Amino acid sequence: MTAPTRRIGSLTVSALGLGAMPLSMGRGEPAPHDRAMATVHAALDAGITLLDTADIYAPSWDTMGHNEQLVGEALRSWGGDRSQIVLATKGGITRSAEGGGRDGSAAYLRSALEKSLTALGTDSVDLYYWHRPDRSIRYADAVEVLAAFQQEGLIREVGISNANVEEIDVAREVLGDGGLAAVQNEFSPTFFHTSRRELEHCGEHGIAFVPWSPLGGTGGGAAAVGERFPQIQRIAEAHAVSPQQVVLAWELALGEHVIPIPGASRPESITDSAQAMSLQLSDVDLAELNQIIV
Numbered sequence: 001m002t003a004p005t006r007r008i009g010s011l012t013v014s015a016l017g018l019g020a021m022p023l024s025m026g027r028g029e030p031a032p033h034d035r036a037m038a039t040v041h042a043a044l045d046a047g048i049t050l051l052d053t054a055d056i057y058a059p060s061w062d063t064m065g066h067n068e069q070l071v072g073e074a075l076r077s078w079g080g081d082r083s084q085i086v087l088a089t090k091g092g093i094t095r096s097a098e099g100g101g102r103d104g105s106a107a108y109l110r111s112a113l114e115k116s117l118t119a120l121g122t123d124s125v126d127l128y129y130w131h132r133p134d135r136s137i138r139y140a141d142a143v144e145v146l147a148a149f150q151q152e153g154l155i156r157e158v159g160i161s162n163a164n165v166e167e168i169d170v171a172r173e174v175l176g177d178g179g180l181a182a183v184q185n186e187f188s189p190t191f192f193h194t195s196r197r198e199l200e201h202c203g204e205h206g207i208a209f210v211p212w213s214p215l216g217g218t219g220g221g222a223a224a225v226g227e228r229f230p231q232i233q234r235i236a237e238a239h240a241v242s243p244q245q246v247v248l249a250w251e252l253a254l255g256e257h258v259i260p261i262p263g264a265s266r267p268e269s270i271t272d273s274a275q276a277m278s279l280q281l282s283d284v285d286l287a288e289l290n291q292i293i294v
Contacts, residue, residue, distance in 0.1 A: 128146060
């Protein structure tokens with residue numbers, strides 16, 4: 001299936017991506033292997049060409065790379081055109097038996113990227129994000145490390161995640177005009193107060209804004225989004241679609257640079273979400289939905 005497309009730097013991707021994290025962690029146990037494969041294949045079959053993962057998405061601290069391995073395996077076992085698929089992953093968060101941390105040093109990021117390449121089964125990552133700021137170093141220093149990876153051909157495009165406006169501007173300054181391809185922040189009807197400015201700022205500067213947990217997260221927010229917001233439920237019923245489709249179609253309408261990545265651990269979930277790419281909401285619908293973030 002051919003889906004509407006948007007741009008992330010030099011990359012062309014479907015208007016929605018797949019957030020693969022729920023296959024490995026979240027509520028309950030990781031998805032069974034067969035269902036994980038079926039979920040990624042369902043996304044690809046529905047026209048989704050952006051697969052988003054990270055090294056820390058794993059059932060436990062000592063299984064880092066679990067999600068990347070699943071995504072890589074699913075892509076290799078899919079019968080479609082691999083050349084059209086964009087792989088995105090992230091590094092910079094640590095996990096250990098003692099807990100989690102941040103490490104944006106050159107040595108750690110290089111080690112993380114090398115492990116990600118192995119887990120994904122590729123020699124280059126299409127889009128690589130610095131996952132979260134490490135407050136023990138200058139923000140620009142870690143961005144310079146990613147720029148070096150790009151020059152070496154290890155990554156095609158540079159992204160940052162969980163970044164504020166000031167950090168976006170630091171990355172823009174380090175990378176030069178058009179160098180920062182994407183910003184991935186949390187954004188949904190239930191979480192927008194710290195990322196709406198970033199969404200708008202990215203639009204002003206030609207940077208893709210990639211909302212994670214765009215439906216409200218794996219803690220139940222995504223499943224109950226229609227219950228929490230009556231206007232979403234009403235519009236969903238009027239269009240005879242799921243509330244989740246309404247949310248994703250609304251987010252897509254916030255700007256041509258917005259590329260939500262709904263998570264899924266079942267084929268049915270991502271197949272439903274993918275239909276949001278063709279859902280046409282009226283101006284009246286959008287005005288009512290925009291009241292959520294006013």
